Amino acid sequence: MLSFSRAHRRTTALVLASTLGWGLAVGLTAAPAAAAVTAPTDLRTADQPCAAATPGPYLSPSRLNDAQAVVLRGTFSRTSEDTGLQAEFQVWDTADPEHPQQWLRGVGEQSDQVYVQLEDEAKQLDGVTYAWRVRVLDGTDASPWSSTCHFTVDRTGGPAPAVTSVVYPAGSWDDASGAIGVPGAFTLTSASDDTVGYRYRFYSAELSGDDDYSLVDADELGGPATVQWTPRAAGYHSLTVYAVDRAGNWSGAAHHEFYVKETRPAIFSSAYPDWGSNLNYNVGVPGAFELTATVTGTASFVWRIDEDGPSGTVPVSAGRTATAMITPTRAGRQTLHVHSVTHDGTAHAPRAYAFTVDNGPKVTGDTDRGVTIGSSLTFHLTPRVPQVEAYLYWPQHSGLEEPPVEKITVPARADGTADLTWTATGTSVIGLRFQSRSADGTLSEPRWTSVSVDGAAPTVTRTGGTDVGTPATFTARTRMANVVEYVATLNGDEATEQVLAPAADGSVTFEFTPTKGGYHYVKVVARNAAGVRTEQGGTSWSVVDGPRVTSTDFPATGSGRLATGTFNFTPRLTGTTAYEYSMNYGPYVTIAAQPDGTATLTWTPTGAGTNRLAVRSVTATGTRSMSTQYTFTVEAGATGVTSAAPTPLPPGGVRTTAGHS
Numbered sequence: 339m340l341s342f343s344r345a346h347r348r349t350t351a352l353v354l355a356s357t358l359g360w361g362l363a364v365g366l367t368a369a370p371a372a373a374a375v376t377a378p379t380d381l382r383t384a385d386q387p388c389a390a391a392t393p394g395p396y397l398s399p400s401r402l403n404d405a406q407a408v409v410l411r412g413t414f415s416r417t418s419e420d421t422g423l424q425a426e427f428q429v430w431d432t433a434d435p436e437h438p439q440q441w442l443r444g445v446g447e448q449s450d451q452v453y454v455q456l457e458d459e460a461k462q463l464d465g466v467t468y469a470w471r472v473r474v475l476d477g478t479d480a481s482p483w484s485s486t487c488h489f490t491v492d493r494t495g496g497p498a499p500a501v502t503s504v505v506y507p508a509g510s511w512d513d514a515s516g517a518i519g520v521p522g523a524f525t526l527t528s529a530s531d532d533t534v535g536y537r538y539r540f541y542s543a544e545l546s547g548d549d550d551y552s553l554v555d556a557d558e559l560g561g562p563a564t565v566q567w568t569p570r571a572a573g574y575h576s577l578t579v580y581a582v583d584r585a586g587n588w589s590g591a592a593h594h595e596f597y598v599k600e601t602r603p604a605i606f607s608s609a610y611p612d613w614g615s616n617l618n619y620n621v622g623v624p625g626a627f628e629l630t631a632t633v634t635g636t637a638s639f640v641w642r643i644d645e646d647g648p649s650g651t652v653p654v655s656a657g658r659t660a661t662a663m664i665t666p667t668r669a670g671r672q673t674l675h676v677h678s679v680t681h682d683g684t685a686h687a688p689r690a691y692a693f694t695v696d697n698g699p700k701v702t703g704d705t706d707r708g709v710t711i712g713s714s715l716t717f718h719l720t721p722r723v724p725q726v727e728a729y730l731y732w733p734q735h736s737g738l739e740e741p742p743v744e745k746i747t748v749p750a751r752a753d754g755t756a757d758l759t760w761t762a763t764g765t766s767v768i769g770l771r772f773q774s775r776s777a778d779g780t781l782s783e784p785r786w787t788s789v790s791v792d793g794a795a796p797t798v799t800r801t802g803g804t805d806v807g808t809p810a811t812f813t814a815r816t817r818m819a820n821v822v823e824y825v826a827t828l829n830g831d832e833a834t835e836q837v838l839a840p841a842a843d844g845s846v847t848f849e850f851t852p853t854k855g856g857y858h859y860v861k862v863v864a865r866n867a868a869g870v871r872t873e874q875g876g877t878s879w880s881v882v883d884g885p886r887v888t889s890t891d892f893p894a895t896g897s898g899r900l901a902t903g904t905f906n907f908t909p910r911l912t913g914t915t916a917y918e919y920s921m922n923y924g925p926y927v928t929i930a931a932q933p934d935g936t937a938t939l940t941w942t943p944t945g946a947g948t949n950r951l952a953v954r955s956v957t958a959t960g961t962r963s964m965s966t967q968y969t970f971t972v973e974a975g976a977t978g979v980t981s982a983a984p985t986p987l988p989p990g991g992v993r994t995t996a997g998h999s
Contacts, residue, residue: 793873
């Protein structure tokens with residue numbers, strides 16, 4: 339089977355779909371005067387041997403290869419002088435042999451293979467049987483035609499099959515049938531005479547998963563098949579089936595839904611629940627298990643724990659229930675198996691009931707609570723097994739890669755109790771487990787208590803420091819107790835690290851002076867006397883090193899006059915010797931600074947409107963500051979009234995005014 343990229347197929351396969359008349363026009367159907375090579379042999383259709391008779395293999399192009407095309411191939415004998423050879427394929431509908439398709443393809447100079455991919459779906463019609471042959475062209479010469487092969491295109495799988503079963507017919511919960519362990523036969527019947535087999539799989543809601551697909555052959559072409567199956571669970575089930583034809587196509591899906599009758603007894607125990615543990619019960623302590631029959635005529639229940647544990651039988655009362663008093667002989671997770679036995683001696687499927695016998699220590703104190711890093715939780719441990727001589731405890735961490743378990747041992751008192759203190763040194767701990775150890779080395783079931791650790795990252799506030807070269811003052815404080823020092827860094831630079839002692843209230847105040855503009859951040863951690871560190875806290879801010887720009891003639895608020903005015907530049911960048919400015923996005927112009935770093939720009943507006951001035955400082959070494967953007971408005975010819983005469987004005991009178999613009 340061959341597969342080629344679409345680009346390669348389009349550039350290398352010359353597909354000429356025409357009538358036989360095209361071949362006659364170039365003389366290709368005439369007997370060759372001198373064949374360059376022999377007729378191709380070893381013909382293969384989609385990697386299957388040549389079928390000399392119809393219908394040939396049934397092929398579904400979409401299932402053959404990435405190109406979704408039928409590939410025709412053959413080999414031929416060539417001489418070393420053969421170059422520029424081409425393979426001519428003829429493909430025709432066996433019902434219309436007078437109008438073949440012509441497919442022409444080049445042959446590699448070192449190859450003895452001829453092949454073509456039939457990619458045009460319009461010329462490979464569903465349900466049509468095709469014949470094909472091939473010959474080799476050498477200029478005006480041609481080899482003899484190969485023998486003729488056949489194939490049938492089959493692109494569709496047909497309608498869904500039918501599914502029937504006597505033991506497990508389609509139905510609902512109210513008419514459940516069969517039972518766990520009761521085999522049933524399912525008959526699969528195709529609606530197509532082209533079916534060679536069936537793909538199927540069963541699903542059980544209780545087992546919560548699909549089985550893998552299986553394949554069963556049809557009894558004969560287009561015939562039915564029978565599948566034997568035995569349920570392992572009760573309740574809802576389904577069987578999904580596809581008919582498979584000779585080309586490998588799948589039909590539509592058939593879904594047979596049915597219910598398996600429940601014959602396992604129901605089990606309930608508050609002493610040994612299946613969802614957790616009851617600490618009032620333990621190894622050697624009998625507990626009640628309430629059993630309820632689901633099968634009419636149940637006479638007794640037979641029970642056992644695991645394969646080698648206790649076992650027994652309990653008779654059923656008139657209400658189809660019974661209570662079995664069962665005494666576990668070991669701790670840990672175990673399974674009770676119970677099945678019903680009817681009066682005729684029939685044993686039905688067992689129910690598996692998993693439960694835990696918990697002999698772990700009783701833990702009191704700071705259970706299931708939070709703690710601040712560096713602080714401690716205390717616990718009191720009481721044994722629930724005899725002869726406890728020690729306890730082991732260990733933290734459980736969050737995350738995908740939990741660190742290795744390191745168990746810490748705490749000796750028990752003579753009465754088997756113990757007290758322990760655990761200090762939070764990291765924030766990944768999500769809980770603690772406790773386990774008792776008896777004198778003979780036997781370990782109990784572990785007890786769990788949840789823990790949440792507050793990392794106490796310092797909160798940091800800042801004042802000042804927004805201008806380059808001016809100090810920023812920070813205050814940090816943390817929720818961790820007994821802090822002995824804070825460690826602060828600026829912008830992650832270890833060279834700026836400050837180790838600081840806290841004040842009496844546990845806070846600390848410190849300064850950093852930014853030497854350049856832009857984004858800055860401070861990170862702070864705190865440590866206590868034991869060396870426990872908090873999580874990292876901090877704050878960030880932006881530092882401005884662009885010059886200050888002021889103007890009384892062209893204020894940033896209000897408006898200026900359409901007349902010459904000035905702007906004053908004051909540096910934030912230390913060592914400023916010049917300024918570069920751009921008015922209204924024009925090119926930057928340089929002006930020198932005064933010895934004190936200031937400068938004055940005189941400027942005349944050319945019209946009214948909004949203007950934008952960009953200014954940056956420059957040092958003697960060429961360092962440039964951030965750009966300060968200064969936006970202002972210019973208005974033309976504003977007139978102010980300074981006097982008016984006469985002040986009183988009779989109706990219809992004329993007033994004279996004086997003013998300025």
